[in-house]
Amino acid sequence: MSAAISLTACGTQRATDVAAGAPGAPPSPSHSPSHSPGSPGASPYVEPGAGDGAPHYRENNAFRRPRDMSPASAKDAKKEADRIEPVLKRLWGQKKWDPKSVRAALLELGYKEERTGPKGERLGGTLTVREMDSRFETDHYVTPEGALVGLRVHDDACVTAFVQKTNYQVATNGPYLEHGCFEPPFGH
Secondary structure, eight states: OEEEEEEOTTSOEEEEEEOSSSTTOOOOGGGOOOOSTTSTTOOSOOOTTOTTTOTTHHHHTGGGSOOOOOHHHHHHHHHHHHHHHHHHHHHHHTTOOSHHHHHHHHHTTTOOBOEEOTTSOEEEOOEEEEEOOOEEETTEEEOOSOEEEEEEEETTEEEEEEEOSSOEEEEEEOOBTTTBTSOOSOOO
16 A cells, blocks of 8 residues: 545645555555544544534534624514515516615615725625625536625624525525625635
């Protein structure tokens, strides 16, 4: 057998055993490494709530979990969601889901656009309306028609929504660690 070095998700090197054969080739079935707790490559620890059982799953995916809202903030966020939902329903029915139309309709409710400084610091306002996130289709990225809405109700509470050709949705959540009201599309 020969030793090979593989990179883990965050760039940490780990030595693993590879069966004799082509460099980097997976071991043949007759030489499969044992997955006992003492063997290299097997993790003795499975984090509670770890999805597929991968070690450090929750830690590595923390960027995808919103912070908790206090009960009072959750109540206030629900109240704002109830104000936004009929507006998005109306726009969807009128086939108006572009960010400019959505922003204009929500500003009529009295919200102010969120402004940030050069270092990302919040300078005022609570509403962000932007285009949908791009996604990879077949061989290129596309940005679907529609608008994403983020309303910061309190430091620990947001209303997030979208409206697009096929549907619309309004929800409440705590803010995400690095992305405010919007769920980050990817992490490090």
